[in-house]
Amino acid sequence: MENSKTYIVRYGEVALKGMNKPYFERMLIERIRKVLRKYEGIQVKREDGLVVIHTREDLAESAVIEGVSKVFGVDSISPAIEVESDIEAIGKAAVDFMMDLIETRGVKTFKVEAKRSDKNFPIESPQIAKQIGAKILKDCKVLSVDVHNPDRRIFIHVRRERTFIFGHKISAFGGLPLGTNGKGLVLLSGGIDSPVAAFMMAKRGMLIEAVHFHSYPYTSERAWEKVQDLGRILTAYCGKIKIHSVNLLPIQEQIIQKCPEDETTLLIRRFMMKIGERIALDTGCLMLITGENLGQVASQTAEAIVVTDEAVHLPVLRPLIAFNKADIVKKAQDIGTYETSILPYEDCCTVFLPKHPKTKPKLNAIMQSEGYLNWQALIQDALDRKETVVIYPED
Amino acid sequence: MFVYLDNSSTTRQYNEVTKIMLSMMEENYGNPSSMHRMGLLAETAVKKARKSVATSLGVMEEEITFTSCGTEADNTAILGAAQARKRKGNKIITSQVEHPAVLEVCKKCERMGFQVDYIKVDEKGLVDQKELEQRLDDSTILVSIMAVNNELGTVEPIWEIGRMTKEKGDILFHTDGIQAFGKIDLNIENVDLLSLSGHKIHGPKGTGALYIKKGIHMEPYLLGGGQEKGFRSGTENTPGLAGFGLAADIISRTKENRIKKLEQVRHYLLNGIREEIRDIVINSPEFVYEPSNGCGPVCSPAILNISFLGCRGQVLLHTLEQRDIYVSTGSACSSRKKGSHVLVAAGLAPSKIESAIRFSFSEFNTIEEMDYVVFELKKAVTGMRKLRKQR
Numbered sequence: 001m002e003n004s005k006t007y008i009v010r011y012g013e014v015a016l017k018g019m020n021k022p023y024f025e026r027m028l029i030e031r032i033r034k035v036l037r038k039y040e041g042i043q044v045k046r047e048d049g050l051v052v053i054h055t056r057e058d059l060a061e062s063a064v065i066e067g068v069s070k071v072f073g074v075d076s077i078s079p080a081i082e083v084e085s086d087i088e089a090i091g092k093a094a095v096d097f098m099m100d101l102i103e104t105r106g107v108k109t110f111k112v113e114a115k116r117s118d119k120n121f122p123i124e125s126p127q128i129a130k131q132i133g134a135k136i137l138k139d140c141k142v143l144s145v146d147v148h149n150p151d152r153r154i155f156i157h158v159r160r161e162r163t164f165i166f167g168h169k170i171s172a173f174g175g176l177p178l179g180t181n182g183k184g185l186v187l188l189s190g191g192i193d194s195p196v197a198a199f200m201m202a203k204r205g206m207l208i209e210a211v212h213f214h215s216y217p218y219t220s221e222r223a224w225e226k227v228q229d230l231g232r233i234l235t236a237y238c239g240k241i242k243i244h245s246v247n248l249l250p251i252q253e254q255i256i257q258k259c260p261e262d263e264t265t266l267l268i269r270r271f272m273m274k275i276g277e278r279i280a281l282d283t284g285c286l287m288l289i290t291g292e293n294l295g296q297v298a299s300q301t302a303e304a305i306v307v308t309d310e311a312v313h314l315p316v317l318r319p320l321i322a323f324n325k326a327d328i329v330k331k332a333q334d335i336g337t338y339e340t341s342i343l344p345y346e347d348c349c350t351v352f353l354p355k356h357p358k359t360k361p362k363l364n365a366i367m368q369s370e371g372y373l374n375w376q377a378l379i380q381d382a383l384d385r386k387e388t389v390v391i392y393p394e395d
Numbered sequence: 396m397f398v399y400l401d402n403s404s405t406t407r408q409y410n411e412v413t414k415i416m417l418s419m420m421e422e423n424y425g426n427p428s429s430m431h432r433m434g435l436l437a438e439t440a441v442k443k444a445r446k447s448v449a450t451s452l453g454v455m456e457e458e459i460t461f462t463s464c465g466t467e468a469d470n471t472a473i474l475g476a477a478q479a480r481k482r483k484g485n486k487i488i489t490s491q492v493e494h495p496a497v498l499e500v501c502k503k504c505e506r507m508g509f510q511v512d513y514i515k516v517d518e519k520g521l522v523d524q525k526e527l528e529q530r531l532d533d534s535t536i537l538v539s540i541m542a543v544n545n546e547l548g549t550v551e552p553i554w555e556i557g558r559m560t561k562e563k564g565d566i567l568f569h570t571d572g573i574q575a576f577g578k579i580d581l582n583i584e585n586v587d588l589l590s591l592s593g594h595k596i597h598g599p600k601g602t603g604a605l606y607i608k609k610g611i612h613m614e615p616y617l618l619g620g621g622q623e624k625g626f627r628s629g630t631e632n633t634p635g636l637a638g639f640g641l642a643a644d645i646i647s648r649t650k651e652n653r654i655k656k657l658e659q660v661r662h663y664l665l666n667g668i669r670e671e672i673r674d675i676v677i678n679s680p681e682f683v684y685e686p687s688n689g690c691g692p693v694c695s696p697a698i699l700n701i702s703f704l705g706c707r708g709q710v711l712l713h714t715l716e717q718r719d720i721y722v723s724t725g726s727a728c729s730s731r732k733k734g735s736h737v738l739v740a741a742g743l744a745p746s747k748i749e750s751a752i753r754f755s756f757s758e759f760n761t762i763e764e765m766d767y768v769v770f771e772l773k774k775a776v777t778g779m780r781k782l783r784k785q786r
Contacts (some may be wrong), residue, residue: 217713253782 027177109146176205185285193291223345403755419634444640451647465592475613484534491740520549542575548698557585577646598642657696667769
């Protein structure tokens with residue numbers, strides 16, 4: 001196409017989906033179109049095994065890469081040049097491409113790799129690489145070949161209709177396109193873990209809705225601002241996010257007055273799960289998602305998780321269960337939620353922290369304590385007072 | 396009822412101030428450095444503001460340098476004085492209860508090779524004059540002690556400390572007067588450098604001033620176009636300065652009645668709390684004037700710091716906020732960190748520190764408001780203590 005830029009997008013795992021492949025491809029293309037919707041003159045289409053994007057020539061490369069590399073299902077993206085599948089034309093374009101790299105990046109050594117999808121093309125892949133390499137060497141005199149450790153690889157992908165030439169692959173997150181795996185409700189505390197958990201499930205194609213629990217006035221309004229900021233960061237990956245905000249204070253007050261102190265945290269966790277389940281059922285979420293991590297705190301020991309898990313019937317996904325804390329932190333930094341997560345506002349779990357929480361709770365004992373409370377009414381009351389905001393991706 | 400009791404953090408701007416700022420933005424928007432009439436008009440406005448601030452302190456116009464805030468005034472004063480006097484000695488004396496705008500600069504001076512002594516305070520936040528006198532020596536170049544403590548309201552003996560520095564010799568004395576300006580009778584006879592801020596006196600944010608006593612030479616801090624007689628370059632914030640000047644004008648005109656009103660409101664709230672709520676500790680000096688026995692520290696009429704034992708200050712703050720009452724725990728600048736350095740330095744027990752609330756008053760507060768505050772406070776404190784007792 002004249003006056004346009006080309007990008008090729010690879011999608012490893014989506015391509016493996018036997019009969020459902022067209023559906024996954026369609027969802028992927030829809031997501032890519034959505035993140036690029038704000039720009040004019042975008043064309044996205046599927047071409048055997050690749051997604052090809054055309055943009056206007058004046059649209060910055062960084063904008064396209066930034067957007068598309070956050071689409072789940074995308075393995076990698078490359079800016080590319082398109083030429084007619086003819087060895088002369090390919091050679092000429094490859095030389096132009098290298099000249100540009102020499103000028104802008106100071107490239108000194110290179111290697112050509114070629115692939116021939118169109119088996120009718122008269123030259124075999126190794127030969128294509130050899131011939132184009134020789135032409136580049138001859139025409140760009142400053143360059144030399146280094147097959148082991150080149151400054152730049154140049155890829156020639158010969159296809160039936162036309163050939164793509166590209167220099168590097170910007171890797172993306174992989175996974176599956178958003179919306180191909182139902183919707184989940186994440187318990188978003190505002191800490192480091194839960195946004196990462198939401199991200200990881202979204203990466204598997206799950207749409208995300210969130211519930212946040214607070215204990216205002218024991219927690220501050222800034223904590224709620226912070227959770228919305230985290231939601232805003234997540235929208236870049238997950239699309240628009242609905243966040244429900246539930247005040248747990250009346251429940252916490254009841255627990256403190258009527259139940260043993262060392263069970264407070266677990267009882268509250270069970271209430272969070274139950275309220276989460278009610279919201280999930282009302283909003284079409286199929287599962288709950290938490291940032292729980294085995295052994296991280298007293299309420300996340302194996303025994304404690306048995307007790308929290310029992311509170312609900314819906315499956316509870318805990319994508320971080322086996323991660324080390326340092327790895328979760330690293331992930332949060334990569335996603336961009338870390339800096340916001342560590343802002344020092346108290347969350348509702350720390351407000352009434354018992355001095356010695358139970359680490360090996362017994363389900364029977366906890367359920368007995370729960371029996372002292374009119375929990376159905378407390379949950380209904382909390383739900384009646386919940387607030388909801390919808391956060392849209394920023395354009 | 397809406398009750399704003401966080402006036403030591405910032406104050407509501409006088410309507411007159413807003414009006415004059417608006418006219419500066421819409422009409423008198425010239426650059427004072429311009430040669431033409433628009434420049435002259437803007438310069439006149441800045442001159443008038445400088446005169447107002449100078450008059451409110453009883454000093455000369457040329458002794459006032461405008462800055463962008465109180466923090467900049469503190470920074471400029473301490474770094475400038477230390478730089479100017481470094482050949483004479485290397486010791487700086489300050490107190491443990493200064494505002495971070497002073498303490499952080501002092502820490503920087505330590506990194507630059509100066510020795511900094513941090514004077515202790517008593518349980519009311521009063522600087523230990525004896526210790527200060529002992530530490531004054533021939534190598535001392537600068538003493539920086541605030542006039543009124545921002546968290547406790549304690550009035551520090553700056554006249555006496557200033558005199559000590561003068562008797563000892565050529566030692567510069569800087570005072571952070573930001574909480575004192577317009578709230579107490581500020582005698583700066585012995586003060587060489589004084590920091591002020593606009594937004595604590597119903598002026599605009601983004602304005603401050605440094606008083607530099609005539610004859611004291613300091614190196615410029617911001618270099619550039621030579622504004623503020625070359626001492627503080629940068630195009631003047633003309634709307635802000637006009638507003639600051641007018642606010643200074645108003646507070647010095649209304650001073651006596653205003654201070655009397657602050658005293659009344661503070662006294663009324665203190666009595667109300669004392670009558671209605673048990674287990675409280677008054678952290679501020681109790682009296683605004685010297686008590687009859689002739690000794691003990693006095694407090695600014697604008698500040699009252701009280702601990703409500705068994706309650707967490709932060710939770711109390713948010714509970715009151717639900718009732719449209721706005722207070723603070725510690726100072727707004729440090730309340731997000733753990734514990735107030737001022738209350739720690741005053742030797743308060745952790746149980747008092749975590750339950751401390753600062754009420755700070757302005758002339759807009761009324762007695763009726765204080766009735767409402769006592770009522771809501773009692774409700775909140777009782778509720779929180781009940782919850783606590785279940786544990």
